[in-house]
Amino acid sequence: MKNLLSILTGICITVSVNAQNPDSSQQYFKKAMNEKEAGRYLVASKLFEKAIAFDVSKEAYLQLAYTQLEMKKTDYAKASFLKVHELDPSDKTVIKELMELFFNYRQFEKATEFAKKCSDCENNNRILGLCYYEQEDYAEAEKYLTAALKKDPNDAQITYTMGRNYVDMDEYKKAIPYYTKAIQLDDTRNVWMYELGLLYYTINDYKNALSSLDAAAAHGYAKSNDFIENLGYVSLYSGQIERGESLLLDIYRRKPGNKDILRDMAEILYQQKQYDKSLNYCQKLMEMDMKDGKALYQAGLCFQKKGEVQRGQKMCDKAIELDPSLDNLRRKKEMSGGL
Helix, strand or coil, rough: HHHHHHHHHHHHHHHHHHHHHHHHHHHHHHHHHHHHHHCHHHHHHHHHHHHHHHHHCCHHHHHHHHHHCCCCCCHHHHHHHHHHHCCCCCHHHHHHHHHHHHHHHHHHHHHHHHHHHCCCCCCCHHHHHHHHHHHCCCCHHHHHHHHHHHHHHHHHHHHHHHHHHHHCCCHHHHHHHHHHHHHHHHCCCCCHHHHHHHHCCCCCCCHHHHHHHHHHHHHCCCCCCCHHHHHHHHHCCCCCHHHHHHHHHHHHHHHHCCCCHHHHHHHHHHHCCCCCHHHHHHHHHHCCCCHHHHHHHHHHHHHHHHHHHHHHHHHHHHHHCCCCCCHHHHHHHCCCCCC
16 A cells, blocks of 8 residues: 555656646746846856756747857857757758858858758858858859849859859959959958959959059058069069069069079060060079070070071070970970061
């Protein structure tokens, strides 16, 4: 009889506790909501956790996640949203939050996964386009970036990313209009201006390259050695000879012994029909190394252009003796009708 009473008492206690759990959970949840609405997020989060301890509730986890976001505790918020998603995989609000959180964490595969579950989310195409670009799937990126721009043609970041996407696809001419528009939409991005300058440089549009590089500098782009060197070469190609020489000689001063700078200057100045200046740099190279066949050959070409054909040809012949590979260069020039 005692055993039966003990069992019945135990059952009653268990039923009583279980009956109290939802009630206790609701009480903590209501208190937590009041604290959240009052902006006391730390207190609210602890009360939501107590509510969950009494009864695992989707709504409690959801409100806990939003509270954690308010406190900038994004790691905890992400975990709470994932718990809500586990409890209700169809909740689009939660899917959207997870899509954006994973994107902000640069976890692009996970962001893509949730973005695909949220096809009707407002910024779905934008995030998919950016994610696919970061994952180097340029064909997919192009598709979603195009859709995002159709929805918002004035999104500067997406416009720029479309340009970058074409750069990485080696379609430079397609990239330029997007860079140009992105800079028009946000004229504070000096990095975009610099990249646009390099794009123009790549396709031999030196006038626009120079304009873009100057704009980048005017907007505060750091004048590193690489920047100055590119600006120097573009200046030479653009016909701003003195400026280009000054910039490149400054780099040469910083990098003494860098023969490539002098060699490039000699070649560009030759192309610009500045034969005396080109000869000057050929002379500097030969002073550093009298067996520099390339410098001697370049000097020979300059003399031929200046009308001293025999002298120039002898120098080119001597250069080929020093460096037989230059004979191929001469043959190419002869076939193209040049010197």
